[in-house]
Amino acid sequence: xxxxxxxxxxxxxxxxxxxxxxxxxxxxxxxxxxxxxxxxxxxxxxxxxxxxxxxxxxxxxxxxxxxxxxxxxxxxxxxxxxxxxxxxxxxxxxxxxxxxxxxxxxxxxxxxxxxxxxxxxxxxxxxxxxxxxxxxxxxxxxxxxxxxxxxxxxxxxxxxxxxxxxxxxxxxxxxxxxxxxxxxxxxxxxxxxxxxxxxxxxxxxxxxxxxxxxxxxxxxxxxxxxxxxxxxxxxxxxxxxxxxxxxxxxxxxxxxxxxxxxxxxxxxxxxxxxxxxxxxxxxxxxxxxxxxxxxxxxxxxxxxxxxxxxxxxxxxxxxxxxxxxxxxxxxxxxxxxxxxxxxxxxxxxxxxxxxxxxxxxxxxxxxxxxxxxxxxxxxxxxxxxxxxxxxxxxxxxxxxxxxxxxxxxxxxxxxxxx
Amino acid sequence: xxxxxxxxxxxxxxxxxxxxxxxxxxxxxxxxxxxxxxxxxxxxxxxxxxxxxxxxxxxxxxxxxxxxxxxxxxxxxxxxxxxxxxxxxxxxxxxxxxxxxxxxxxxxxxxxxxxxxxxxxxxxxxxxxxxxxxxxxxxxxxxxxxxxxxxxxxxxxxxxxxxxxxxxxxxxxxxxxxxxxxxxxxxxxxxxxxxxxxxxxxxxxxxxxxxxxxxxxxxxxxxxxxxxxxxxxxxxxxxxxxxxxxxxxxxxxxxxxxxxxxxxxxxxxxxxxxxxxxxxxxxxxxxxxxxxxxxxxxxxxxxxxxxxxxxxxxxxxxxxxxxxxxxxxxxxxxxxxxxxxxxxxxxxxxxxxxxxxxxxxxxxxxxxxxxxxxxxxxxxxxxxxxxxxxxxxxxxxxxxxxxxxxxxxxxxxxxxxxxxxxxxxxxxxxxxxxxxxxxxxxxxxxxxxxxxxx
Numbered sequence: 046x047x048x049x050x051x052x053x054x055x056x057x058x059x060x061x062x063x064x065x066x067x068x069x070x071x072x073x074x075x076x077x078x079x080x081x082x083x084x085x086x087x088x089x090x091x092x093x094x095x096x097x098x099x100x101x102x103x104x105x106x107x108x109x110x111x112x113x114x115x116x117x118x119x120x121x122x123x124x125x126x127x128x129x130x131x132x133x134x135x136x137x138x139x140x141x142x143x144x145x146x147x148x149x150x151x152x153x154x155x156x157x158x159x160x161x162x163x164x165x166x167x168x169x170x171x172x173x174x175x176x177x178x179x180x181x182x183x184x185x186x187x188x189x190x191x192x193x194x195x196x197x198x199x200x201x202x203x204x205x206x207x208x209x210x211x212x213x214x215x216x217x218x219x220x221x222x223x224x225x226x227x228x229x230x231x232x233x234x235x236x237x238x239x240x241x242x243x244x245x246x247x248x249x250x251x252x253x254x255x256x257x258x259x260x261x262x263x264x265x266x267x268x269x270x271x272x273x274x275x276x277x278x279x280x281x282x283x284x285x286x287x288x289x290x291x292x293x294x295x296x297x298x299x300x301x302x303x304x305x306x307x308x309x310x311x312x313x314x315x316x317x318x319x320x321x322x323x324x325x326x327x328x329x330x331x332x333x334x335x336x337x338x339x340x341x342x343x344x345x346x347x348x349x350x351x352x353x354x355x356x357x358x359x360x361x362x363x364x365x366x367x368x369x370x371x372x373x374x375x376x377x378x379x380x381x382x383x384x385x386x387x388x389x390x391x392x393x394x395x396x397x398x399x400x401x402x403x404x405x406x407x408x409x410x411x412x413x414x415x416x417x418x419x420x421x422x423x424x425x426x427x428x429x430x431x432x433x434x435x436x437x438x439x440x441x442x443x444x445x446x447x448x449x450x451x452x453x454x455x456x457x458x459x460x461x462x463x
Numbered sequence: 464x465x466x467x468x469x470x471x472x473x474x475x476x477x478x479x480x481x482x483x484x485x486x487x488x489x490x491x492x493x494x495x496x497x498x499x500x501x502x503x504x505x506x507x508x509x510x511x512x513x514x515x516x517x518x519x520x521x522x523x524x525x526x527x528x529x530x531x532x533x534x535x536x537x538x539x540x541x542x543x544x545x546x547x548x549x550x551x552x553x554x555x556x557x558x559x560x561x562x563x564x565x566x567x568x569x570x571x572x573x574x575x576x577x578x579x580x581x582x583x584x585x586x587x588x589x590x591x592x593x594x595x596x597x598x599x600x601x602x603x604x605x606x607x608x609x610x611x612x613x614x615x616x617x618x619x620x621x622x623x624x625x626x627x628x629x630x631x632x633x634x635x636x637x638x639x640x641x642x643x644x645x646x647x648x649x650x651x652x653x654x655x656x657x658x659x660x661x662x663x664x665x666x667x668x669x670x671x672x673x674x675x676x677x678x679x680x681x682x683x684x685x686x687x688x689x690x691x692x693x694x695x696x697x698x699x700x701x702x703x704x705x706x707x708x709x710x711x712x713x714x715x716x717x718x719x720x721x722x723x724x725x726x727x728x729x730x731x732x733x734x735x736x737x738x739x740x741x742x743x744x745x746x747x748x749x750x751x752x753x754x755x756x757x758x759x760x761x762x763x764x765x766x767x768x769x770x771x772x773x774x775x776x777x778x779x780x781x782x783x784x785x786x787x788x789x790x791x792x793x794x795x796x797x798x799x800x801x802x803x804x805x806x807x808x809x810x811x812x813x814x815x816x817x818x819x820x821x822x823x824x825x826x827x828x829x830x831x832x833x834x835x836x837x838x839x840x841x842x843x844x845x846x847x848x849x850x851x852x853x854x855x856x857x858x859x860x861x862x863x864x865x866x867x868x869x870x871x872x873x874x875x876x877x878x879x880x881x882x883x884x885x886x887x888x889x890x891x892x893x894x895x896x897x898x899x900x901x902x903x904x905x906x907x908x909x910x911x912x913x914x915x916x917x
Contacts, residue, residue: 284488285852320848322484334837338780343844344851349484356485 047195051080058378069446073454079176173198186463196237209462212241219258220373235259245269248397251375267456272446273381281362287320288424291364293379296327304370310340311417326351361386366423371396372410384437391419404436466699466739471706474536476811478832482842487849500546507547510710515553522562529727530562530738534606537570537590558598564740565594567602573808578786604741608810610762617648627745631762632658643697646754655750659703668704672717683725691733699744772813777840815839
């Protein structure tokens with residue numbers, strides 16, 4: 046299994062998903078997980094976890110001595126490519142430092158702190174060559190790669206060993222950057238997915254996107270909905286009287302934070318006694334703050350910034366409605382978490398989670414009128430509210446990593462990969 | 464006989480802490496007490512005590528010929544009371560010489576005149592009371608926060624009984640005239656306006672230690688020559704500046720205290736020149752012309768307008784929210800709540816939210832305790848939300864307290880006319896039943912539409 050983010054070094058939902066999924070799968074199969082960085086003290090049951098940062102740099106150097114046939118030639122262009130738009134740009138020099146010369150330096154790529162950043166191109170390439178070398182000495186049946194950062198590695202290993210390649214798609218470039226985003230990452234994704242034997246998108250929504258934007262046959266795909274860890278839900282007493290609506294996510298285009306602001310001002314037109322809380326940071330932070338003041342809802346619209354899980358859980362525990370207006374959300378684990386806290390969800394139809402969470406009110410991300418109406422209904426109508434919560438808790442029974450893991454193993458054999 | 468009129472601004476705001484969303488309702492103090500006391504201690508030692516000592520010495524040395532005036536904000540006095548009573552004492556000592564005048568301003572150094580005349584008046588009166596209490600003076604000259612001024616303010620202040628008011632000497636209003644005379648604001652009867660001579664004032668306040676300035680270094684006799692040069696073309700030179708100029712903005716090592724030490728003697732060398740307090744200036748000199756300021760002006764930034772406090776949407780939203788709850792706050796009669804709300808009016812909070820990050824931005828940044836204007840706004844609004852919540856729960860308590868009394872009276876009424884009220888109760892319950900049935904119907908129809916969708 047090839048992963049990129051892995052606890053405790055995580056940036057978003059991918060690390061959590063990889064960890065929880067591989068833990069569930071390790072009950073059913075032997076797994077070797079290779080990630081660029083892992084904490085040396087972090088051990089997992091039934092699983093061989095390799096972090097490239099923990100390998101001996103000198104022994105690694107030997108891997109580069111035998112030059113291998115590349116699956117496709119890669120020209121590294123100094124470019125500032127950043128899959129998640131929360132990271133601050135580094136200083137200018139770093140951008141152009143990706144031309145690594147010695148082998149030692151090449152292997153040293155993964156000892157630095159950031160998984161993404163300005164030299165992501167060289168990181169992905171180095172990850173691929175080191176991983177391919179490691180794999181040549183291993184015995185396994187299936188290559189299971191997560192997202193575009195590991196695709197190149199997956200392709201290399203398949204070329205080298207002829208083993209079947211499965212690509213697990215948690216997020217696409219067209220989700221993050223919009224459908225016109227067809228740059229380097231898009232090309233890598235497209236080629237990688239074409240080359241793979243089987244694709245596992247996290248939702249039908251993502252499967253449709255892969256088909257529509259990458260032209261890949263749906264028969265090659267097998268949707269695996271994400272699971273979710275069981276969270277100990279609790280309720281806390283709010284320190285203020287107003288009903289509370291919560292948004293959790295990076296403040297980037299993909300998550301539709303400005304839609305949340307629209308919805309908030311529409312709700313507040315009808316009912317002043319509602320507070321809107323936004324947890325998360327990103328490059329929309331300042332514009333949103335200014336807009337909320339411009340719309341005169343500054344005393345009802347709170348931007349709490351990036352929060353740790355303890356504070357986040359507290360927010361879940363005091364909220365009355367969860368709102369996820371994502372423009373393009375492959376899954377949307379946070380809505381599941383909200384449902385676990387017995388909060389009714391108002392979520393956009395452009396999300397994977399809307400396929401599993403039937404106990405929720407859904408809207409098209411652009412239809413903020415409808416979303417505002419749903420929120421007003423949920424906070425005023427306890428019958429509807431209870432019904433939605435009840436339905437959601439029914440749905441939660443089928444959202445689990447164990448089910449996802451079993452489906453994956455079934456899919457392997459169904460497609461005669463094992 | 465031209466006079467020199469010194470006025471020094473003494474102000475310290477109650478800076479609010481990094482008050483996060485999670486602090487709302489948690490009974491956490493709004494102010495960063497540590498930071499406030501640290502800053503006050505620093506400024507007290509570097510500036511207030513040292514300069515006050517120097518001023519006292521100069522007054523004694525010149526046997527009453529050296530006169531100055533101060534405007535001390537209510538929030539500064541409160542902080543002296545809490546953290547540095549010795550500073551307050553040194554101001555009282557100065558006041559006892561009879562050569563020091565204390566001016567009137569809004570207690571909380573607020574922008575209240577722009578948003579609420581009632582609150583403005585209340586604060587001016589509150590400030591006058593505290594000046595009376597400590598310095599036994601009844602102020603006759605008014606200066607508004609950061610010299611914010613327009614014709615309307617001058618007229619309003621005259622109605623409140625003041626004889627003089629202070630304003631920036633604005634080039635576009637003076638239109639070639641000099642700021643070294645008294646003027647009369649339009650639409651007023653007797654009040655006179657004293658104009659800041661911003662060139663000479665800023666020579667001391669801003670340029671004194673600027674090595675790039677052509678006149679550097681500024682010495683007392685050089686400055687004296689500039690002052691004496693106005694003889695025949697002016698009657699009063701108004702030198703208005705922040706008191707923190709001495710020792711804080713211009714460090715002791717720049718020689719600012721030596722400059723101050725020699726200045727009065729140098730100026731008094733010319734027999735025609737003397738020092739006057741603003742009230743003496745207003746009483747002894749006539750207004751020579753009309754000074755017409757239609758739009759608000761101030762002494763801040765290069766714009767000399769309100770943009771330092773009210774130019775972006777965050778500043779406007781924050782201040783609008785504050786004044787939107789004025790009536791409820793004052794009606795609550797809760798002194799703690801009122802105090803918290805009053806302190807939110809201090810202009811500095813809005814200054815920190817300013818996003819004009821050009822030349823003036825440096826100044827804003829220097830004074831701001833926050834990392835960015837956005838932080839300043841966030842924390843401010845969280846504090847405001849907390850005040851709103853306290854106000855709401857207070858109201859509820861009052862209502863709760865009022866309720867049992869009501870039921871008692873209705874009880875006695877039912878005793879007297881039992882049968883009639885019983886009937887009424889029956890019809891009431893019937894109406895309730897019907898209402899709840901209607902509500903249920905509505906619920907079902909909403910649920911139906913929800914089920915259809917899912």
